[in-house]
Amino acid sequence: MKDKLTENKGPFTLDLADNTHKVKTGEEAIAQIKRGSRVFLGTGSGEPQHLIHTLFNDKNLYDILIYQMLSSTLANYVDDPDIMRRFFIKLFL
Secondary structure (H helix, E strand, C coil), rough: CCCCCCCCCCCCCCCCHHHHHHCCHHHHHCCCCCCCCCCEEHHHHHCCHHHHHHHCCCCCCCEECCCEEEECCCHCCCCCHHHHEEEEEEEEE
């Protein structure tokens, strides 16, 4: 029996079964981010909302430069003085 990740749905099917080791939780993903890192966050429908919330809620992270364009989730954090002390945010259009 095939699972939903490998089920054939036509000529443009993406077989994700070999890439499941790349799937991370938000906590696992931000564990890779170190002080002084530069991070580009996806935008629009590709904006990683859960990752952004996890990133800003981790009080151990600071001195991180974040690049993003057309942000909607970041807008929830730019008025927070603690966030602005720990992160440098560069938004561009």
